Amino acid sequence: MLSILIPTYNYSVYPLACQLEKQAVAANIPFEIICIDDGSNSKANEENSKINALQSSTFIANKNNVGLSNNRNLLASKSKYENLLFIDGDSLLPNNNFIENYIAALKEESDVIYGGRIHPESVPKQRTLRWKYGKFREDLTANQRNKNLYKCVLFNNTLIKKSVFNSIGFQKEITQYGHEDTIFAYHLSLAEAKVLHIDNPVLHGDVDFSNIFIEKTKKGLQNLNYIYKSELIDPNFITFLVYFEKLKMFQLHYALFLFYKLFCGILLKNLTSNTPSLMVFDAFRFSYFSHINLKK
Numbered sequence: 001m002l003s004i005l006i007p008t009y010n011y012s013v014y015p016l017a018c019q020l021e022k023q024a025v026a027a028n029i030p031f032e033i034i035c036i037d038d039g040s041n042s043k044a045n046e047e048n049s050k051i052n053a054l055q056s057s058t059f060i061a062n063k064n065n066v067g068l069s070n071n072r073n074l075l076a077s078k079s080k081y082e083n084l085l086f087i088d089g090d091s092l093l094p095n096n097n098f099i100e101n102y103i104a105a106l107k108e109e110s111d112v113i114y115g116g117r118i119h120p121e122s123v124p125k126q127r128t129l130r131w132k133y134g135k136f137r138e139d140l141t142a143n144q145r146n147k148n149l150y151k152c153v154l155f156n157n158t159l160i161k162k163s164v165f166n167s168i169g170f171q172k173e174i175t176q177y178g179h180e181d182t183i184f185a186y187h188l189s190l191a192e193a194k195v196l197h198i199d200n201p202v203l204h205g206d207v208d209f210s211n212i213f214i215e216k217t218k219k220g221l222q223n224l225n226y227i228y229k230s231e232l233i234d235p236n237f238i239t240f241l242v243y244f245e246k247l248k249m250f251q252l253h254y255a256l257f258l259f260y261k262l263f264c265g266i267l268l269k270n271l272t273s274n275t276p277s278l279m280v281f282d283a284f285r286f287s288y289f290s291h292i293n294l295k296k
Helices: 014-027 044-053 068-078 098-108 125-138 142-148 162-168 180-190 210-229 239-249 252-271 278-294
Strands: 002-008 031-037 057-061 083-087 112-114 157-161 195-197 202-204
Touching: 002 014, 002 068, 002 098, 014 031, 014 044, 014 057, 014 098, 031 044, 031 068, 044 057, 068 083, 068 162, 068 180, 083 162, 098 112, 098 157, 125 210, 125 278, 142 195, 157 162, 162 180, 180 210, 210 239, 210 252, 210 278, 239 252, 239 278, 252 278
Parallel strands: 002 031, 002 083, 031 057, 112 195
Antiparallel strands: 083 157, 112 157
């Protein structure tokens, strides 16, 4: 019936697995929970190993880091049910009907069901940038997500038919953080997969510190630059690239390249402050992308 798949890295997912097991048992369905740590060799895995004592649950610690894409592919290969529910390891369940809501949604006979994600009402000031970006850019209702059916599919909280997943899979060559979901969603659009958006969110439980989120953003943009230059995706599928192509049309990316070199320090000072600006964050992203795109 349901394979619940949790990729993780250096994080304790045992509390999440306990919640999921409790709800799956209450729903009275055949299920399994598989969690794989991606080679972190972390002390958190001592607690994660307790997942093996839960009903129909398995924890595996990879010896080597293979990247999120390959970790998700590995999780799917080890699953035995047709319905795969991917949940990020740093998620929390905000309600007791999470599993039942997905089971009810299965009656719609969709290929992919995305439940969404929400952020807490407040976080420590050192985590404000990630929280603000999530709260005001990512936390969308099902109605809002339906306006961009495929673009809004992420894999932090997604139920997908195993047959559909296997026909696409995550790009094996992408081992660094960022835009794994984007390419997968693009291929879902090419396959005209039936996507259903519902309001069944997970809560983002481990909001990154601002400096860590900035580094992750840079890695994500490096991945995006590789995807863009390798023509692995139609630029029109990604809003960021649509704007970047307009900037290139007027040669403004050269100005942004210089802007990044001159003002990077000032931008970072704002972004790591207690009151970061999303407008400044956008300026940082576009100028950094121009910098790496033009850099030889």
